Amino acid sequence: MSGARAAARAIDALKRGWPVAVTAGDGRLVVLAIETANDVTLADFDGSAPADVLLSAARAVTLNLANQREAASPACPALVERVPWIDLPTAVALADPVRDLATPLKGPFRAKAVEAPQAAAAALRLARLSGLLPALFVRTDGPVEAEVAAEALDDYEDPAHLVIASQARLPVAVSEKAEIVAFRHVADAAEHVALIIGTPDGTPPLVRLHSECLTGDVLGSLKCDCGPQLAGALAAMTQASWGILLYLRQEGRGIGLINKLRAYALQDQGFDTVDANLRLGFGVDERDFRVAARMLSLLGQAEVRLMTNNPQKVEGLEAAGIRVAERVPHRMGENPHNSAYLATKRDRTGHVL
Ligand SMILES: Nc1nc2c(ncn2[C@@H]2O[C@H](COP(=O)(O)OP(=O)(O)OP(=O)(O)O)[C@@H](O)[C@H]2O)c(=O)[nH]1
């Protein structure tokens, strides 16, 4: 628990643009997120010598930091020496691939050896968990606002911290007989929600794991199929004996709204949904379906009928101890704006479509 708290404090500090220390078995690093730095905080952070720039392996590939890559595995972070012309706007351009067209980078950049690769990897993971680009100014020491160990990030993500916080009857458009249950995670600001449609009758419920999509769920975006899938899932539950919709606060397949919109900007430049995530320095899918499994367990459900086309959701639940008695196909909402996105899911992420 104390690990989760330390991680939450570190995430909060990084988002606010404050320096954070990250420790791992191989050392300790002090970092400042490039995205939330300003001239004043960077000058303070630099002190007498400019701090170097730590980037994800994916970003190192795009920037042709080849000498770094030969020495390290693709999973390894890359360190760029901060020569004097790398000021804050240049560092922001280094961090953010969306700007590559508008800000062609001059280079050449000199990659340095990462002396504490585990601490560096943990620092980049902290940035991703903060919803920030994995791109940091880095030093070996200096004043900090928060301190976190690599293992604390595992504790932060541990779904065992999830508890039921409140529940109430909630008549909704598709069913007057519905109940809402809100879940709280000690370290997490967002609340996950379950909407139970109908009356539990001992049979496995029809379940939908819906990941938050502000653009699709609320604004009617045509770039994805989330809105129609959400409405379709609720409608299907009224036809089944009963159902549970889990509304998971995993916006943008877990990379957060701001980064999803960056991925959309990259898609406007020609990258597909998979490459856009990778280019930003994230995994293809950063969601943790253990959260959904924990919610189902807290609701007393060990067996479900799962509405999805995504085999990873089935595997994720089963790995976390929930039996998926049946996979119910859930395809709808195709339109000219999302047909390429749906084709990419079929061709590159194993969706059954
Ligand atoms: N990073 C990223 N996230 C996206 C993109 N388009 C949609 N999303 C997010 O993807 C999530 C929706 O995925 P789901 O509806 O669970 O779909 P799925 O994993 O493809 O699986 P099923 O619909 O269950 O078959 C939401 O969090 C969306 O915000 C995109 O181009 N990039």
Ligand SMILES: [Zn+2]
């Ligand atoms: Zn969507």
